[in-house]
Amino acid sequence: MISGYPVYDICTLSGQQEHDLLADRFGDYLKKHDKLHFPHKHSFYHLVYFTRGSGTHVIDFETYDVKPGQVYFMIPGQVHSWFFEGEIDGYIINFSQAFFTSFLLRPDYLDSLPFFSGNTDDAVIQLNAKTQKAVIALFESVIEESTQHDRYSFDMIRTAMMRLFTLVAREHKKHAEVVTPTYNHTLLANFRKLIEQHYNTLKLPKDYAALLYITPNHLNALCNDILGVSAGEVIRNRIILEAKRMLINPKLTVADIGGRLGFADNSYFTRFFKKQGGLTPDEFRKNFNK
Known part of the structure; x- marks a missing residue:
């Protein structure tokens, strides 16, 4: 069946059999996958944090300006493309839903996070300076642990990612109307x-x-x-x-x-x-x- 757009899974992008996680510095990731600026979608969750560069990022036909200190979250199935200007860098993490559901007693954990709702306006967040510093340290920890391959490395990665999600969710809450679930x-x-x-x-x-x-x-x-x-x-x-x-x-x-x-x-x-x-x-x- 012909798809409306290229569909990538983590295994395809990493070249390895491990299909639940891929973490990298964004500049290095782009060099390895230089055709990813064309419209495409993923079968996994995807987040990108920019530390340098400019341009635009299009998610489901909504266009956003790329800025340092900005983080993007995407859920499986969304179509996106990007157009960068000059040197671009930051961090990227691709992960499957099973990466967390196998670790938590809450299978709906990812759905409870506002930036994984599928609403693009909730998925692009400009972080303040204090949060940026903490987020960069957590991205570095994830990349470092992804090279360890011992029995505890994935648990360390999950813990770091949950801290990252919590920090960003708090930042998101400051700028969003607080609604008590009914x-x-x-x-x-x-x-x-x-x-x-x-x-x-x-x-x-x-x-x-x-x-x-x-x-x-x-x-x-x-x-x-x-x-x-x-x-x-x-x-x-x-x-x-x-x-x-x-x-x-x-x-x-x-x-x-x-x-x-x-x-x-x-x-x-x-x-x-x-x-x-x-x-x-x-x-x-x-x-x-x-």
């Missing part, structure tokens, strides 16, 4: 997880409401209350995002993409895409290529 917030999180699983087959809020054992009106009300948009809009936005991801690949026809997203009729998919994004799929593809 029953509706939990429902919304479950709704989004169900969309990730079924967006190519289930298109209507009533389908997801049935899976959540609530009424469509309740689902729509909580989306409007928390997100400011309807439940239908949340579903449609996810479908459009996946369509854009696949339109990157010129080998996939618009009809192919519509079929994979569950649209039996190509003209219906084209109308749906244009209504949501203001452009036809072909127009979006041409603009992206420019």
Whole structure:
């Protein structure tokens, strides 16, 4: 099956059989993988911290300026590309979900962190000077431990990464509205997880409401209350995002993409895409290529 974009796993990037972790200095990483500036996605969690350089980083078609002291978090499945100016350096860690779930009694630990929500606006964080110093020391510790290969090295890496996550989560909390989790917030999180699983087959809020054992009106009300948009809009936005991801690949026809997203009729998919994004799929593809 032709993917809409190159998909990389840790084993492919590291050249080793160990597929749960890859840690490196970013400048060295770029030299080894000089084609990674093209749009691609990962099958793993991915974080990058910049200590030097400038340019832009595009995550799911949202563009961010690269700045020293900035950290990026990405979850599996997101599409990104970067365009750097001058010398660039920092740190990178790629890790699988199993790397933590095998260590913790909380399989939902990563999902509880705000920067691993999949919302790109929560995933790009400018750290203050004090946090930058602590984060750099933790990245150095992870890289050092990744060369040890003794029975304790992975536990040391996990401990350092959890400290890093906690420091950044605290920094994120300072700049974000503090929301006490409620029953509706939990429902919304479950709704989004169900969309990730079924967006190519289930298109209507009533389908997801049935899976959540609530009424469509309740689902729509909580989306409007928390997100400011309807439940239908949340579903449609996810479908459009996946369509854009696949339109990157010129080998996939618009009809192919519509079929994979569950649209039996190509003209219906084209109308749906244009209504949501203001452009036809072909127009979006041409603009992206420019």
